[in-house]
Amino acid sequence: MKNDTVNIGLIGFGTIGSGVVTILKQNMDLIEKKSRKKINLKKIVDLDISTPRGVDVDPEKLSTNVDDILEDEDIDIVIELIGGYLPALDFILKALNKGKHVVTANKALLAKHWDEIISAAEENQVKISFEASVGGGIPLLQPLNESLAANNIQSIYGIINGTANYILTKMTQEGLNFDSVLNEAQDKGYAEQDTTFDVEGHDTAQKLILLTILGFGKYVKEENFHVEGIRNITPEDIIFNLEERGYVIKLLGISRKTDNELEVRVHPTLIPQDHLLASVNGVFNGVYIEGDAVGPVMMYGQGAGSMPTASAVIGDCLDIINNPQKEIPFGPLKENPASLKSIENVKSKYYIRLKALDHPGVLHSIAGILSDFNISIESVSQKKLDDGPAVPIFIVTHKASENDLRSALKKIDELKDIKEKSMFIRILEE
Amino acid sequence: MKNDTVNIGLIGFGTIGSGVVTILKQNMDLIEKKSRKKINLKKIVDLDISTPRGVDVDPEKLSTNVDDILEDEDIDIVIELIGGYLPALDFILKALNKGKHVVTANKALLAKHWDEIISAAEENQVKISFEASVGGGIPLLQPLNESLAANNIQSIYGIINGTANYILTKMTQEGLNFDSVLNEAQDKGYAEQDTTFDVEGHDTAQKLILLTILGFGKYVKEENFHVEGIRNITPEDIIFNLEERGYVIKLLGISRKTDNELEVRVHPTLIPQDHLLASVNGVFNGVYIEGDAVGPVMMYGQGAGSMPTASAVIGDCLDIINNPQKEIPFGPLKENPASLKSIENVKSKYYIRLKALDHPGVLHSIAGILSDFNISIESVSQKKLDDGPAVPIFIVTHKASENDLRSALKKIDELKDIKEKSMFIRILEE
Numbered sequence: 071m072k073n074d075t076v077n078i079g080l081i082g083f084g085t086i087g088s089g090v091v092t093i094l095k096q097n098m099d100l101i102e103k104k105s106r107k108k109i110n111l112k113k114i115v116d117l118d119i120s121t122p123r124g125v126d127v128d129p130e131k132l133s134t135n136v137d138d139i140l141e142d143e144d145i146d147i148v149i150e151l152i153g154g155y156l157p158a159l160d161f162i163l164k165a166l167n168k169g170k171h172v173v174t175a176n177k178a179l180l181a182k183h184w185d186e187i188i189s190a191a192e193e194n195q196v197k198i199s200f201e202a203s204v205g206g207g208i209p210l211l212q213p214l215n216e217s218l219a220a221n222n223i224q225s226i227y228g229i230i231n232g233t234a235n236y237i238l239t240k241m242t243q244e245g246l247n248f249d250s251v252l253n254e255a256q257d258k259g260y261a262e263q264d265t266t267f268d269v270e271g272h273d274t275a276q277k278l279i280l281l282t283i284l285g286f287g288k289y290v291k292e293e294n295f296h297v298e299g300i301r302n303i304t305p306e307d308i309i310f311n312l313e314e315r316g317y318v319i320k321l322l323g324i325s326r327k328t329d330n331e332l333e334v335r336v337h338p339t340l341i342p343q344d345h346l347l348a349s350v351n352g353v354f355n356g357v358y359i360e361g362d363a364v365g366p367v368m369m370y371g372q373g374a375g376s377m378p379t380a381s382a383v384i385g386d387c388l389d390i391i392n393n394p395q396k397e398i399p400f401g402p403l404k405e406n407p408a409s410l411k412s413i414e415n416v417k418s419k420y421y422i423r424l425k426a427l428d429h430p431g432v433l434h435s436i437a438g439i440l441s442d443f444n445i446s447i448e449s450v451s452q453k454k455l456d457d458g459p460a461v462p463i464f465i466v467t468h469k470a471s472e473n474d475l476r477s478a479l480k481k482i483d484e485l486k487d488i489k490e491k492s493m494f495i496r497i498l499e500e
Numbered sequence: 501m502k503n504d505t506v507n508i509g510l511i512g513f514g515t516i517g518s519g520v521v522t523i524l525k526q527n528m529d530l531i532e533k534k535s536r537k538k539i540n541l542k543k544i545v546d547l548d549i550s551t552p553r554g555v556d557v558d559p560e561k562l563s564t565n566v567d568d569i570l571e572d573e574d575i576d577i578v579i580e581l582i583g584g585y586l587p588a589l590d591f592i593l594k595a596l597n598k599g600k601h602v603v604t605a606n607k608a609l610l611a612k613h614w615d616e617i618i619s620a621a622e623e624n625q626v627k628i629s630f631e632a633s634v635g636g637g638i639p640l641l642q643p644l645n646e647s648l649a650a651n652n653i654q655s656i657y658g659i660i661n662g663t664a665n666y667i668l669t670k671m672t673q674e675g676l677n678f679d680s681v682l683n684e685a686q687d688k689g690y691a692e693q694d695t696t697f698d699v700e701g702h703d704t705a706q707k708l709i710l711l712t713i714l715g716f717g718k719y720v721k722e723e724n725f726h727v728e729g730i731r732n733i734t735p736e737d738i739i740f741n742l743e744e745r746g747y748v749i750k751l752l753g754i755s756r757k758t759d760n761e762l763e764v765r766v767h768p769t770l771i772p773q774d775h776l777l778a779s780v781n782g783v784f785n786g787v788y789i790e791g792d793a794v795g796p797v798m799m800y801g802q803g804a805g806s807m808p809t810a811s812a813v814i815g816d817c818l819d820i821i822n823n824p825q826k827e828i829p830f831g832p833l834k835e836n837p838a839s840l841k842s843i844e845n846v847k848s849k850y851y852i853r854l855k856a857l858d859h860p861g862v863l864h865s866i867a868g869i870l871s872d873f874n875i876s877i878e879s880v881s882q883k884k885l886d887d888g889p890a891v892p893i894f895i896v897t898h899k900a901s902e903n904d905l906r907s908a909l910k911k912i913d914e915l916k917d918i919k920e921k922s923m924f925i926r927i928l929e930e
Binding site: 093 | 519523526527530531534631637638639642643646647648649650651652774776779780791792793794795796797798799800801802805807808810811812814815818819822823825
């Protein structure tokens, strides 16, 4: 920073933006002590500057015109918190091109426009920081980039969407089904009205792209890897796996090296109850990073929310102030796309659920098809029910390729005694 | 760094030192890519340079003379891994005074000589980094200093000694007593021959001092806070608490703000089974940090071992290379001693174990004394045994001050029916 005072411009006065203003008010002494500079939140821009945010702001600082930040030569750091692709991309590029450092929580934008944004930062010799974009307030990207920099990263996997984790946790703890938990969460304001992005895994996928870039230096697009959400999980899946097998279901983002390829995938995953991730409940996030030297480490905390996310935003501002020349370890990655292992070639153990008529011979036919595809069965459980002739069957397999599993299930689903098509959940490899 | 090549001198070619050499060999490409410099491990000094370390080293790099590093003007970074107070202190001070950056894992030295070492670094405008000194390879100090810098830290508590945690985990999982686990661990080489430092809490205390300095900016000496080890824990304590109460016993270091004071203490602590720290088992470490903005975060990983600790050492070297001007947020602290809350004034819930003759009226007397000191009982359990007239009694109290508890237990221990004096374990406040 050129001067003793650092001027900050905030674009987006929503949930996280209000948190930023609150922390800057509340902890300014501490923050200035750590930055050895005066910090001045000079301007806050939002389309709506009249609705009260629960924090006092000098009205002169408020504006609806983004150029009051982007064109102000005194502003050193721009915090972008409006989210989405446009106009956020324009604002960020303009700020970088004006020689301003940028802090953002915008995972969607970074995941999609990585090279464009990073190149603009490099060309203008300014920084773009985005700790808040993955895992909210959890120190995650900085440790991955810096503390663990001596490691060849082997794998990164974790729970990085709080809404999906909240729903699965409630389903597990209270035996409720997906829809009733979701409705309750929406009524109480814990979940957005449109949760497609969270429950179908896209939010997890975007964050996983950023973790993959930083962990492996490889670029990957969402359309090139498997992304599957949690809508098909039923209470009976949860109960069977927990009570009979000691496994819990979590929505994981997984990115890991195998042979010379990267496996990148998002899907519900069965995790042994004594694995630390199995205890990451509610809106909390937890991410495992495995390095060749350090072994496994895990970071845990609140992956969303006004104050936790704002904590990461201000942490980034302090990092820029204290280390303005520090660079992101990987620059533009156009030349460095990941060589991806297709999900069909990934090997895993599986839990399978299907519903079949309770005839002698059904299990025999199913086992035969699985065997034809070289899939061995670890256990089979068939529940007697009072409500009809079809019974749910739960199968746990030994390790098999997903290609074989899908082919086998396709054949099984064609059996005449099958009354409800199969679904399966992958089991975390240990 | 002045030149394109960074020269490193390593003092101490033991377990961690060998790990450093191994990682530098194995991951040099990656490390040089991240530092944008050539890295040259120029000299390794140890008293013993003949015993094979399982990693190839050019014999010309080896020396028994520490001045080959300290007096070499080309060496930029000195890694100190000999541990202990002397001569490590002399080596570190000399390196700093010669204008060299220092990386160390020496928690004992830093905890005792903080001001002297930090002042020398500040005067010479060089850095002293010590991520490896607490929690081995776990990113802990850097996140605390940087990612969480916007937070007023409320509390730091965790499992930061792997040996003690290994012993407690084995006792819990296999129902063994302290001595047999310790003997087995020593036989297998998992624990040092002298584990006093680990099992009596001193190692935890030294690490806690560093966490307290970085988290709260306050200096505290071990003799001024309560440090208690795990020798008195019995299998019956573990079984009662786990089976009847759902609590596990962990050796915790705790540092937290209450009112305007700091509570700093090391002792075995009862933790609810569903708390994440309860699942930190074996040699793993886990540390909770609670900030006013971020809420609780936890970092988890291997707190010791050659490669994990070396990962942190090299991470520190990279941080120095990439950010040589970055300063430790708190400098010398002589003027800033912590105002400590005495353990007697700390309030907690307690588990109490004692042994008494199985007479009618014993429980009545005990309950009467507890009540005289305003301690209410949450539950009492008395076990019938076949091996004599004395029976173990387990009591769980509601919240009370430790002063009251100690006074009450002193009186209880004087009752004529008491056959084995009371012991108590504090229960983690939630």
